Each structure stands twice: as structure tokens, then as C-alpha cells.
Amino acid sequence: xxxxxxxxxxxxxxxLRGMAAAHPELTVDVERRVVVRRDAPVAGKVALVSxxxxxxxxxxxxxxxPGMLAAACPGEIFTSPVPDQMVRxxxxxxxxxxxxxxxxxxxGDVLNFEMxxxxxxxxxxxxxxxxxxxxxxxxxxxxxxxxxxxxATLFVEKIAGAAAEEGAxxxxxxxxxxxxxxxxxxxxxxxxxxxxxxxxGPTFDLPDGELELGVGIHGExxxxxxxxxxxxxxxxxxVDAVLEDLRPSGPVLALVNGMGATPLLExxxxxxxxxxxxxxxxxxxxxxxxxxxxxxxDMAGCSVTLCEADEELLRxxxxxxxxxxxxxxx
Amino acid sequence: MTETxxxxxxxxxxxxxxxxxxxxxDRLTDLDSAIGxxxxxxxxxxxxxxxxxxxxxxxxxxxxxxxxxxxxxxxSTVGGASGxxxxxxxxxxxxxxxxxxxxxxxxxxxxxxxGVEAVARLGGAQVGDKxxxxxxxxxAEALRESFAAARAAAEEGAxxxxxxxxxxxxxxxxxxxSVGHRDPGATSSALLFAALADTAAEEGEEG
Numbered sequence: 001x002x003x004x005x006x007x008x009x010x011x012x013x014x015x016l017r018g019m020a021a022a023h024p025e026l027t028v029d030v031e032r033r034v035v036v037r038r039d040a041p042v043a044g045k046v047a048l049v050s051x052x053x054x055x056x057x058x059x060x061x062x063x064x065x066p067g068m069l070a071a072a073c074p075g076e077i078f079t080s081p082v083p084d085q086m087v088r089x090x091x092x093x094x095x096x097x098x099x100x101x102x103x104x105x106x107x108g109d110v111l112n113f114e115m116x117x118x119x120x121x122x123x124x125x126x127x128x129x130x131x132x133x134x135x136x137x138x139x140x141x142x143x144x145x146x147x148x149x150x151x152a153t154l155f156v157e158k159i160a161g162a163a164a165e166e167g168a169x170x171x172x173x174x175x176x177x178x179x180x181x182x183x184x185x186x187x188x189x190x191x192x193x194x195x196x197x198x199x200x201g202p203t204f205d206l207p208d209g210e211l212e213l214g215v216g217i218h219g220e221x222x223x224x225x226x227x228x229x230x231x232x233x234x235x236x237x238x239v240d241a242v243l244e245d246l247r248p249s250g251p252v253l254a255l256v257n258g259m260g261a262t263p264l265l266e267x268x269x270x271x272x273x274x275x276x277x278x279x280x281x282x283x284x285x286x287x288x289x290x291x292x293x294x295x296x297x298d299m300a301g302c303s304v305t306l307c308e309a310d311e312e313l314l315r316x317x318x319x320x321x322x323x324x325x326x327x328x329x330x
Numbered sequence: 331m332t333e334t335x336x337x338x339x340x341x342x343x344x345x346x347x348x349x350x351x352x353x354x355x356d357r358l359t360d361l362d363s364a365i366g367x368x369x370x371x372x373x374x375x376x377x378x379x380x381x382x383x384x385x386x387x388x389x390x391x392x393x394x395x396x397x398x399x400x401x402x403x404x405x406s407t408v409g410g411a412s413g414x415x416x417x418x419x420x421x422x423x424x425x426x427x428x429x430x431x432x433x434x435x436x437x438x439x440x441x442x443x444x445g446v447e448a449v450a451r452l453g454g455a456q457v458g459d460k461x462x463x464x465x466x467x468x469x470a471e472a473l474r475e476s477f478a479a480a481r482a483a484a485e486e487g488a489x490x491x492x493x494x495x496x497x498x499x500x501x502x503x504x505x506x507x508s509v510g511h512r513d514p515g516a517t518s519s520a521l522l523f524a525a526l527a528d529t530a531a532e533e534g535e536e537g
């Protein structure tokens with residue numbers, strides 16, 4: 001095990017202490033595990049609250065700030081946070097205009113946010129929820145927990161966050177968030193398994209020279225295992241998997257995302273291949289983001305998320321944002 | 331003559347369960363890493379340790395209060411899916427017991443039945459989906475008969491998850507690849523009913 005940690009039990013708290021020290025523009029409650037933008041609540045504006053298991057950094061706490069999330073609730077590694085955190089976050093950021101919970105579609109996150117929404121409403125906070133489920137590797141059927149929430153979470157948080165910052169009312173922010181999710185699809189690929197601190201070893205067995213096509217951000221298996229492929233072949237496979245489901249009629253937002261252990265050098269090379277496939281398929285790309293944004297600890301690999309954009313979504317995407325991990329225009 | 335159980339019995343059970351979960355945490359995590367995300371042991375260990383601590387610090391006065399307190403504690407500390415699900419199991423069972431001072435085994439069986447129903451509603455699962463319900467449903471049913479029968483039914487139910495294909499929770503993403511693995515949630519549920527039977531045996535009643 002080669003990990004830059006003290007003991008597995010304090011990994012999340014240690015990271016939050018470090019985040020607090022690095023980002024005075026955030027209020028970080030290390031004990032209760034809530035990260036809030038310092039100027040919250042912002043009068044008259046809807047507040048976005050998200051959260052989920054830790055291990056996907058910079059998601060979610062790295063996206064707290066003007067133009068994106070008002071607060072984030074980090075759980076244990078790969079474990080949904082508890083309702084108490086979400087209720088505390090909602091109470092800290094609610095200006096009276098209401099709170100939107102951005103929830104990735106995993107059983108744990110869904111159940112905890114559901115309980116939190118009830119508790120927050122008991123405290124007089126108006127709460128709406130949007131579920132993110134963009135991972136096309138999982139068949140959405142009665143026989144699964146439904147598609148997983150992955151890269152599109154960033155699009156939802158950025159775009160709905162911009163709508164909230166503009167002063168849109170809760171129903172409007174919620175409908176924008178829902179629209180972004182409905183128009184987004186992702187596909188991920190693992191070149192290596194990830195290592196959780198508690199386990200100290202790889203969470204699944206991926207032999208050298210093989211890759212997992214359709215992997216989830218917790219190392220959940222995807223569609224199939226194959227012998228190692230080139231960046232070009234992976235881009236063909238991943239983009240086609242997304243396009244099979246999305247079929248955009250206009251330009252797209254593209255997120256070419258690293259899983260944590262893949263160097264940016266490789267990721268940019270992969271991005272070139274993604275652009276090539278999209279050009280070949282006749283899909284224009286309006287905006288691109290390349291980097292490690294929705295990660296899976298030390299997993300090597302990548303994911304591709306495409307969102308069919310329209311004028312409003314592009315405008316909201318371009319709107320200023322100032323968070324630890326995403327920052328432009330201000 | 332029917333044996334009845336008070337708050338201290340249920341607190342002893344949950345304290346014993348905390349010890350068992352602590353001892354078996356690595357095994358639960360190993361089962362979970364085969365078909366889930368390798369955190370079931372660590373999460374339940376943290377949650378039940380908090381339950382044992384809370385019950386020791388401020389022992390509730392009735393069986394129902396012990397269960398609702400423990401359920402709330404699990405919801406507040408575990409996270410993941412198992413926190414709300416086990417929390418709901420205990421809270422709903424506790425609510426079903428009301429403020430009775432002492433309850434018989436059959437009354438407990440009824441309360442757990444209500445708890446199990448609440449879990450099924452919350453998680454949207456049913457028996458055969460390869461979840462904790464595969465152990466909980468037969469166990470609550472068998473508790474009408476005896477503590478030992480409940481233990482055996484839970485263990486049998488957990489074992490019976492091995493050939494099943496998961497349809498709920500994170501293991502469902504595996505599809506056919508979930509077959510051949512024992513479900514971690516059903517396994518921890520069996521642990522709880524084993525601890526209940528042990529606690530009852532120490533109490534000196536039946537088998």
C-alpha cells in the first residue's frame with residue numbers, strides 16, 4: 001500500500017482540514033463534515049447542496065463556491081453521507097428561496113437524501129431534488145438500481161448553479177438541472193482498480209494487460225473486460241457507447257475526465273481521439289473540459305460525458321464560477 | 331408461563347451485536363468487495379459502536395425506546411444504503427412496540443415484522459433480490475417460533491443468496507456476475523439474529 005495518509009480512519013477529516021487551510025473562502029466544518037461557501041446564505045437565491053461518498057475529489061466539495069454549489073457533504077470513502085449532514089448544510093445555505101439537492105443515483109445516496117429532504121422540510125426549508133443518472137454502461141431496468149450518476153454531476157452542478165446565481169426560482173433551477181441530466185450520458189473505462197484506505201488493497205481484481213469497459217466511479221464493473229486497447233480504440237468504444245444512447249441533434253458539451261491516476265499527458269492524448277471520433281460522427285463540440293474532476297481514488301482510466309447543449313445551457317455553462325476546482329470569468 | 335423482555339435485554343442484544351459486527355467486519359468487507367464497494371464492514375462497525383456507546387451512556391427505559399434510539403443512531407452514523415435501511419428496521423420495530431415496559435417474543439416478532447416491511451418499502455426490494463431482506467424476512471417470521479429458529483432462518487436465508495442474481499443495490503450492476511457470491515447485507519442481518527439468539531440463550535430462555 002503506497003498511500004500518503006496517517007491512518008485510514010482519519011483520511012476524510014484530514015483532507016477537510018487541509019481544504020479549510022487552503023481555501024479560506026469556504027467554511028469547513030471538519031467535525032460535522034459540511035463544506036459551505038463563506039458568504040452563504042446568499043439573500044434571495046436558491047442554494048445547491050450536493051454530497052456523496054469521498055474518493056471522487058474534487059467532486060463535490062471542490063465545486064463549492066459562487067456559481068456552483070452552496071454546500072457539499074462528504075461521506076466516508078465511497079459511502080453516502082448521513083441525513084444529519086445534509087440537513088445541516090441545507091439550514092446553513094437556505095436564504096428562504098429554497099434548496100436543491102443534487103443526488104447521484106446510488107441506493108445509499110438516494111435513501112439518505114430522501115430522509116434529509118423530509119427532515120429539512122420539517123424545519124421549514126423548501127427542498128427539491130434532482131437525480132443524476134448518466135452512466136450508459138448500466139442498463140436502466142427493473143433488474144438493476146438504474147443508471148449510475150457519474151460525470152454529468154459536474155454539468156448539473158455547474159449549470160444549475162449558474163441558474164441559481166442568476167436568481168432563478170427553485171422550480172426553474174430544478175428544471176434546468178433535470179434538463180442537463182436528461183441530455184447527458186457518460187461512459188467510463190478502468191485501466192486499473194482503485195485502492196480504498198480501509199481495505200488497503202485493490203477493490204477489484206483487474207489483471208495486468210486487461211481493462212474494464214463501462215466501469216463505475218467506485219470500481220463497479222461495467223459491460224465487459226477486454227485485453228488492453230489503445231487510446232484510439234478506447235475513444236471509439238466510449239464515444240460510440242454514449243452516442244448510441246444520446247443521439248444529439250446539435251452541439252455538445254464534452255467532459256473528458258480522468259479517474260485519478262491517469263496522467264494529464266495521456267488524458268489530453270485521449271481527448272484528441274475523442275474529438276476525432278466526434279468529428280467523424282458529425283457531432284460538433286461547443287465546449288470542452290479535460291481533467292480529473294469526477295475521480296475514483298487512485299484508479300487509472302477515463303470517462304467521457306457528453307451533454308446535448310442548447311443556447312441557454314451554453315450561456316449558463318459560460319457564466320462565471322469560482323470554486324477550488326472550477327474557476328472562470330471571476 | 332411466557333418469558334418477557336425489558337429494555338436491558340434489547341440493549342444487551344445490540345451491544346453483543348456491536349461486538350459481533352466488530353469481530354466480523356473484515357469478513358463483511360471481503361464479501362462486499364466481491365460484489366459491492368468494500369465498505370459494509372467498516373460502516374456497520376462504526377454505526378453499531380456508536381449504538382453501543384449511546385445505549386451505555388443514556389439507557390432508554392423501554393424496549394421500544396432502545397430500538398428507536400439505536401435506529402436513529404445508525405441513520406446518523408452509518409451512511410451508505412445500510413444506514414437508512416438498518417436504521418429504519420430498528421426505528422420501525424421500536425415504534426411498533428410503543429411504550430410497553432416488557433414484551434414477549436411473539437410481540438418482538440410482530441415488531442420486527444413491521445420493521446422488515448418498512449425496510450422493503452424504503453429500499454423497494456423483495457425476497458429473492460439478493461439483499462438483506464433474504465435473511466430478514468424469514469428470520470422475523472421464524473421468531474414467532476423461537477430465537478433459535480430465527481437465527482437458523484436468517485443464516486439459511488443469507489446462504490441462499492449465493493446462487494441469486496442481484497436486482498437491487500450496488501451488486502445489481504454486476505448482473506450475472508453477482509451469482510455465486512453471498513450477499514453482505516444478508517450476512518450482517520444473520521449476524522444480528524445470531525446475536526439475538528445468543529442474548530436470549532444467556533437470559534436462560536428456550537433455545
